Amino acid sequence: MAIELPALPYARDALEPHISAATLDLHHGAHHRAHVEEAARLLEGSGLAGLPLEEVVRRARGRLAEHAAQAWNHGFYWACLSPRGGGEPGDALAGLLARQYGDVSRFREEFTRMALGLFGSGWVWLVQRADGNPGIVATRGAATPLTGADTPLLACDVWEHAYYLDRQNRRAEYLEAFWKVVDWDAVAKRLR
Incomplete structure (x- = not known):
């Protein structure tokens, strides 16, 4: 399974004024992307290609583990936020x-x-x-x-x-x- 940059689950300016579009451009578009691309590069020849990202994170070591974990952490983080968020939990x-x-x-x-x-x-x-x-x-x-x-x-x-x-x-x-x-x-x- 290829490691790919997931799309944000909302528009890049949807979290404003709390988190700006410029921050999302940098954070998702540069930092998260760099971890995804490096993890995908390091995955080649690792024996872990074809596994879901979660399994790569659990099994990888060294630089692949670091980049795969950052790719997963960031994807998870984006899914924790919403323009309709805030308030109180159910x-x-x-x-x-x-x-x-x-x-x-x-x-x-x-x-x-x-x-x-x-x-x-x-x-x-x-x-x-x-x-x-x-x-x-x-x-x-x-x-x-x-x-x-x-x-x-x-x-x-x-x-x-x-x-x-x-x-x-x-x-x-x-x-x-x-x-x-x-x-x-x-x-x-x-x-x-």
């Missing part, structure tokens, strides 16, 4: 978050705290653990919960290219904007 997801964190507001605070505390580049994830409980995981670089036992539900890209054009080095402002475009329906559909 009952099942809200209940799960409330049982673990006290309420949805405290979940957001903890997620944001972890995103602000992640030194350098990486990702912050809402995951569902094998026991069904939610968790928040911060990963550095290209690391992804896809390679472990957790089920990724929501991803927030905290690499600078996700927000630098819009917010320069103000990650906190980016996180405020992120919450306004989270697609809670898509997140809830990933629950096991």
Whole structure:
């Protein structure tokens, strides 16, 4: 199976004013594309060609693993956002978050705290653990919960290219904007 750049699930300006078209052009059109193209190049002769991207991420090592993971992480991130996003999660997801964190507001605070505390580049994830409980995981670089036992539900890209054009080095402002475009329906559909 070929590794290809997925189309954005919305128009490039659909997340404005929270995330600009210029940021999407750079983030999706340059950064995500570069990971996809390099992963596709490295896939040749790896013995993993023909596998779905998720399986390449789970089985690959070295540079192929890094680029494949970044290709998958970015594709997942785009699917976590929507121009109709924001607001509150539905009952099942809200209940799960409330049982673990006290309420949805405290979940957001903890997620944001972890995103602000992640030194350098990486990702912050809402995951569902094998026991069904939610968790928040911060990963550095290209690391992804896809390679472990957790089920990724929501991803927030905290690499600078996700927000630098819009917010320069103000990650906190980016996180405020992120919450306004989270697609809670898509997140809830990933629950096991």
